[in-house]
Amino acid sequence: MSQPLEGTFSAEHSARLLRQYRYVVERTMRALGGWIALTPELSAKLLMGRHVWDLAQHCDAFGQRLPELRSHAQVSEAANPAVATFMDSLEDAEGPDQTVERLVGVYVVLKPHLLATYRDHLAHANPVYEPPTRRILARCIDDEERHIAAGDTILKYLAAGPRVIDRVSARRRHLDGLLAAAGGVTGAGLPMREALDVAVGQAELVGQAELSDDGREFIRLERATGAWPIPADLEKAQRSFADALVAGDDTALARLLVPGLELETTAWALLRGTSYSHHVTVAFARLGHQRLVKTRLDGPSSSATVLARWVSSPEGWRIAALDVAGRDGVRPA
Amino acid sequence: MDRPIAYDKLAREERFVRMRAREVAELKVAQGLPPFPDLSSRESIKERVHGIMVGELQAMEGAGRSVCDFPDAPWDFTMDMARQVWDESRHVEIYLRLLEHLDGYAGEYPETTILWRCACAEDAAARVAGVNRGLEGLACDVFNQLVHIARKIGDPVLERAVDFVLADEITHVRMGSKWLTKLTEGDAERRRRAIEFQESIDERFNLGGVRREGDHDAVSISIATDVRRMAGFTEEEIERLIKTTQRSQVY
Incomplete structure (x- = not known):
């Protein structure tokens, strides 16, 4: 920006974006919470358990920012009916044998998209008068990078084998299609493909240094039994x-x-x-x-x-x- | 999504053996063993730690269902339940590591789902009363005693780890007390049912007289009166719990 006070968004538009983020993040948080009991694998349970609280804090931060932008606090809004359809489909993998489908929906399709969307928003949010929103986005970006890395690790562990890889591809194709049809979580179109790839690549690097939700450690704990002490x-x-x-x-x-x-x-x-x-x-x-x-x-x-x-x-x-x-x-x- | 889910949908890896609590206790008594690990040996401590690990797993699953099942509850309720999911997931990790520390493994003892069944109450007020006050109150008793035993046998790993988990559990009881009050404001009947549910859980988890007032070394599960006060239980509630343990015969 040549003029520091030149901005891309109105306050109203900024509030609308936050309500739209809150809609998908809240639904994802509730889905992850509910899925823990329906998921047999310990590593995936721990992964979901760790991320529910981060997502709740994202929702809360978006929701608390809203009144500062002349909107009602803690309100969510689907950008369009197709976003709701996408979320319905993401949530429908409730079978005990659908852990992979659950992880693909959240960690391969939605979160990389959210990360790219937040990055795009941050790049366009004015640094002089939008620091409160920028701080929230920066925190969400940090968390999403870590989540994606941890989810990727668990998914690679659980999705070994050609039949499961086929399931991953099919699920991803299906949900990618719905997300594209919705125009992303804001309905304004998907962020550039390059931004997505950069986001995922950086997430892998960040994840390697993170300890609190390290997917590798969840896998180690899941496999720690070793040989049973059978006489x-x-x-x-x-x-x-x-x-x-x-x-x-x-x-x-x-x-x-x-x-x-x-x-x-x-x-x-x-x-x-x-x-x-x-x-x-x-x-x-x-x-x-x-x-x-x-x-x-x-x-x-x-x-x-x-x-x-x-x-x-x-x-x-x-x-x-x-x-x-x-x-x-x-x-x- | 299905809200709430049937209790038999709780998903587990094959390495866990699920049994009824009563059957486990009866089979142990038939072998001349106490129905509940009494912390008298390292093996017994390991079995207790395994039971706690499974309990933390079910607590994480239960809190997760509370996040999912009550989208119309106040937002702050969801925040507290989401925080609890995070805490419980760390507790699962802590107890898995403690099992390794004690040369044990996940699945080494049967899993009973009595805790999970309590977490399936359909009313949010009943669920927080039963889980956050009934079960997390029990956790305060068990962990307080475990910290004492760990200190006594000179196991600082066990002592320190459980001490921090206990701090979280006290917070969870406080959350339960707060939401029992808020969710039942102006609805005396709902409050009565929720408290009744909590008391039925207290009664069930007296484990046939295993939980009692007494010295850590003298009883299998000692009621942590000081910790319970810190967590917000009233003197009347503590007194009532002690009285029920004197007549409880079921497990």
Whole structure:
């Protein structure tokens, strides 16, 4: 600007932009809060848990600035109905097996767009009479850079594998299309592609130095279990049990039960006849002197998770209870 | 979005084993063990820490649902719940690290969802009364005792980390007291129902007499009367809680 007091926005326009930001940020904050309980993966839970509060503070800052711009405090406004449609679609991934879709919507589509939009706004907000707005935008930009970096790290971890990568692409295409149709969160069009790329690139750099919501640390905590301390004799009995489940060998299974427990009265009756090709131990827990072992059975058309409670006896480890913990259950991401 | 969600939609990785609290307690008693870890050994402390980690996880999930489920509540209510989500997510991280410190791992003991069920109350006032005052009050008792035990056994890592978590929990109880009052202003019936819900949770979490008034070393969970006062519980409320622990038989 050649003249320091030359400005791009009216106060009214500035207030409208803040209401429009507040609309998408508030909905995103509420969605992230609600999704934590619906998301199985610990790393993604922690990621969302960290960012809900930052987004609440962004909303609050936008909302408190509004009366200073002759508008009502804490009011949100969708730029147009298509923005509301975009947000409806972003929020609709509520299944326990849709963590990737949730993360793509927030961390790959919306947040990079918001970051570029905030940067664009900051570049055009007058430094003499708009410092209150500029300070808010600067704080939001810092947070969004960190969020995007952390989200990218978790998404790369959860979205390994070609089928999941296809889901990422499909989800991104769908939401990118809706966002473009809305003209971005302000309805005024998407910021320049270059601005988006610069924003994402800088976010990756910032994220590497950040500790409080470092996605790598969330992943480490998720994977920290290592090898389960299963006693050798129990591991042997567990393998025989799981092999018998896959083989459908009732006689071998019955031999592993404590005296008095009939195979027919256990949950095995629900699974008998289903074809499973392999098994994997997915959980190992202590219950006093007893042990709980969860086994996932996978077959060509179905899967099941079986929970066995093992007790140690003079004859070796035996199963005191056998339950089906889940059928055709949700797999990670 | 679905608001609120059914309690059985709580999502977990496969490595967690979910069981009913009553079943866990009964199976332990049948083995001649206390129904609730009594902090008498490092193994017992680890089991307690695991239970707290799972509780923090459910508290984070519950506070997150409060952010999501009540879009028409006052904005400041949402702010407090969002802050609590952040606090609880850090608490989960702290307790995951404490589990590592104690050579444990996530999923080492069964998870019970009794806390999460309490966080599914449909009314916001009942939810803050039950979760922020009932459950976070219990957390004050448990953490205050854990800080004491950690100091006694010379574990500064455990002592310092839990001390900071306790400070957050006191703040959460205060939030609960504030919002119980504000949300039920001019609606005595709503307030009565919310307090009744909180008292039912207090009763449930007396854990069959496990929580009691007494010395940290003498009882499994000692009621932290000083901390509760600091958090804003009245003398009458503390007295009533102590009385209920003397007759509670359920867990």
